[in-house]
Amino acid sequence: MRPEVVIFDIGNVLIAWQPERYYDRVIGPDRRRALFAEVDLHDMNEAVDRGADFRETVYACAEAYPHWRDEIRMWHDNWLELATPAIPRSVRLLRALRAQGVPVFALTNFGVGTFALAELAYPFLTEFDRRYISGQMQVTKPDAEIYARVEADCGIAPEALLFTDDRADNIATASGRGWQTHLFEGPDGWAQCLVSVGLLSEAGAA
The missing domain is CATH 3.40.50.1000 (HAD superfamily/HAD-like)
Structure with missing residues (x-):
């Protein structure tokens, strides 16, 4: 019909929607692969998609992985560069x-x-x-x-x-x-x- x-x-x-492409450009493919292997950023984003507060969720994840803090915060701070x-x-x-x-x-x-x-x-x-x-x-x-x-x-x-x-x-x-x-x-x-x-x-x- x-x-x-x-x-x-x-x-x-x-x-x-290609976050990996943004991170490849900003921190390089090798560091991006290491980051995504250690931190499930897509699962973090899934929580936001289910209604969790955007900033609080990303920043809490960043504090859980302090050696990746700056990179994880980019997901929030530079979000429009991920979605383009x-x-x-x-x-x-x-x-x-x-x-x-x-x-x-x-x-x-x-x-x-x-x-x-x-x-x-x-x-x-x-x-x-x-x-x-x-x-x-x-x-x-x-x-x-x-x-x-x-x-x-x-x-x-x-x-x-x-x-x-x-x-x-x-x-x-x-x-x-x-x-x-x-x-x-x-x-x-x-x-x-x-x-x-x-x-x-x-x-x-x-």
Whole structure:
């Protein structure tokens, strides 16, 4: 069936999210590998995405590893340099859908504090019809609860939702609930998907 709503993930779909790339540039690949091997920074970030205070969480982690204190604090102090750049064609697709009157939602693992920063830096994040932010909901993908809460809030049948995300585990949960899904591997494939389901023309998806 033709989807009624399109749901975007944000990280690596609309905005690049590659912390390792930032650390490679700032401290070098060897030190970055040593840091990430010793400190589970992605687990730290997961706590933020579940609603923990951004600064307190990062700074507490930094104090737990004092020999990496400065590097860990960069996750907070230079966060926008970790979440960059925007992915221009994905942003165009978001706007093309809205121009066609297609409701567009966000469903994203994002902290309350980090999303506030991102929203200022990337104004297109204000353009969604509805936004489901894990830090505000205090549950993250791929937990089935967050998908169930989206369904309950929007009142749209799962099979009428089309969701794109760059992580296969997030896609698998959505698909298991009956959502239409697309594993995001780049904006070109996503554009082709939107054309194939009849939401955009070839010209509109260009």
